[in-house]
Amino acid sequence: MQDFDAIVVGSGITGGWAAKELTEAGLKVLMLERGREIRHQQDYETETKAPWELPFRGLGDSALYQREFPVQALNRHFTEWTQNHFVNDHENPYATAAGSAFNWYRSYQLGGRSLTWGRQCYRWSDYDFGANKRDGIGTDWPVRYADLAPWYDKVESFIGVSGAHEGLAQLPDGRFQPPMALSIVEQAVRERIAARWPDRCLTIGRTANLTEAKPDEGRAPCQYRNICNRGCSFGAYFSTQSSTLPAAQSTGRLTLITDAVVERVDHDPKTGRVTGVRWLDTKTKQRRSATSRIVFLNAGAFNSVHLLLNSASEAMPGGLANSSGVLGTHIMDHANTLSAIALMPGFEAHTTFGNRPTGVVIPRFRNLETLDGNGFTRGYSFQGGALQSAWTRGKRAAGLGAELKQELHRPGPWRMVLVAFAESLPRATNRLSLHKSATDANGLPQLEIAFEHGAQERAALADAKAEAAAMLTAAGGNVVMGLDQPGPGGTAIHEMGGARMGWDAKTSVLNRFSQAHDVPNLFVTDGAQMSSSACQNPSLTYMALTARACDHAVGLLKAGTI
Amino acid sequence: MDTGVGNGLKRRDFLQGAALLGLVLGLPVTTPALAADAIPTGRQLRVLDRVSDIVIPQTGTPGALATGVPAFVVLALAHGLGGTGVPVAASESALRPFLRADGTLRHLDWLEATLDQAAGSDFLRLAPLEQVRILTGIDNAAFPPGPPLAVPSPWASLKGLILTGYYTSQAGAAQELRYELVPGRWDPDVPLKAGDSAWSNDWTAVEFG
């Protein structure tokens, strides 16, 4: 008799979903989380702090960041308010291969990066699921939009996604709450772009911030503060804490253990099944274990792969579920850069009230029905928005005294920003492996990341820069700057792949239900399963795939086949 | 926007809760201690006071002195905020006398010497309007018209820290500008009237400048 029906490793965006779905289906579930506990509405320590209540006024202690958070501090969401929602790099080292740069942004805590994410939620379409097959790069997805559509419905309805229906084939509409409004400037840009390019649509971000309460779940509508990553006591954005965890806990079937680093998944070579997991209790330094009928890996793409590599055994010397040899390969991110900033004259008499917690999006318009990309076969899309310059503009210009104070008293000029996310191609050479000698604090081999953007991504960003400038100029703006080189890998914080899905057990790790080809009671439902990257933010798709895999796993358990 | 919800938190309750929590815990803002070599001389502090006051004087609202900006700048420099902890290119010979062994700049040494040099004597003994004229010269040189300088003037960082110190202080953020912890709604188009103040907590705008 096993201790649990299911063990879920990780409590972030996908782990929370697995715990909810499996407990609601009647299973007794253990969820293990390596980080500390953070309780909803009680432990969001900086949520209501004003800048003058923080010693470094929100900028944080740069000297400390350089010593302990040199990677995390490179991400603009890392501030004095949010620093305790990101990992200490010094205590959580990883290696990069020679010639590789990869900034790995992580949150090791209850809720994982569901607390810190940007909440953008976009469905994928068959342009995305069909991409590998179409140009022959990577392995064909064993999933199409029709397989996932009902699961997108389910996830959106539960987490609460606000957005506008646009009827776009490349960015299917979902079950949306009412959209947040475009600002006057964004509305004008939308209209001017549409007038010139009927196939380009600027729409409000589809975001997991509520515009309507979800009283059954104790979640209030958004209050327009735009400080979500500090944690939100209104429960107005989706996080594990605000949404999936209370649902799982209310079944009475969830056991949650925090401060538990899972080090190994146990595999029985006689049955070919996994039997449970082992972990280190970081508070007591004791090693513990539990058994279960099925195991779900939701540690975040790279950590799930790390765990599979660390779970190598005599029977599976290259890593658990790695008979194909592709485990760790074909990792991706998005190639990400600031394509354009433009001044937007003509709106000097207008301003806005409130802090909207989402920007806008211009969905992909390249390589849809016709392959019209110059040097690239995939897509890119823009996110961004209009803003009125704040007091910080005073740091860039001459001026002193009462005159400067008077000038900064007023909102500054309107500007429009467009940031590109270009599809990252799945390449075998971009891969994760175990470092030969370096170990982490607990003695396990460090993860080594080899990653480079390729010519396709660079061509896409060059096109994005030109098109961003053309659109903002046509919308009446004066472009002041733009970039076409991607930030280092990891910059988009959409790292994924490494245990890809595929039709064939010889060339992929997982089947179309996120189930290991080699090990029928092992499921990997975070970003590791991705066979391509599309150019949308990926987490909504991870959630839909997780819910679908849970349904499949429960069906197999009930049928007695696993 | 409807803010009342079933068993969720209401905005009013939330504000009360937050206020009560602050009262009960009386959370003070603790100021980290400075390392010995980060403590400025008395004269440097007087120079920094004067300079901060010139950048943000008292008008209808408090200025840099009343809001403790100089102390913030000293703390910020000690911890390398606003890029001040990054080593300076060794080729910058004009800055060499002010560099630490690790290549970082002693900003207050530089400020003191640069002002005295421009004054031709003791900057602090000049008439106030003379002091403004001298600082204006340094400010204009740091931000010439056209593209920004290839090697930024140390004044750009110092001015940036003075502005941060002021507009993130309570008076600067919430009296001189507008600070709303819980706006509660989003209006996408509002007429901007004469005298309306900008938000200090429009976080995206603060970040992008």
Ligand SMILES: Cc1cc2nc3c(=O)[nH]c(=O)nc-3n(C[C@H](O)[C@H](O)[C@H](O)COP(=O)(O)OP(=O)(O)OC[C@H]3O[C@@H](n4cnc5c(N)ncnc54)[C@H](O)[C@@H]3O)c2cc1C
């Ligand atoms: C600033 C920021 C903005 C983002 N914006 C967006 C966005 O707008 N839209 C979008 O789609 N995505 C966004 N992302 C990405 C998104 O956060 C991730 O895709 C998502 O959180 C992945 O979910 P996950 O469950 O796989 O991993 P995570 O949410 O990272 O959770 C993994 C959990 O597993 C735990 N864990 C790891 N290893 C172990 C182990 N060995 N044992 C036990 N526990 C372990 C971790 O501590 C963590 O809690 C953003 C991320 C960041 C940081």
Ligand code: SF4
């Ligand atoms: S913007 Fe909305 S979701 Fe974000 S913290 Fe504020 S109330 Fe919460």
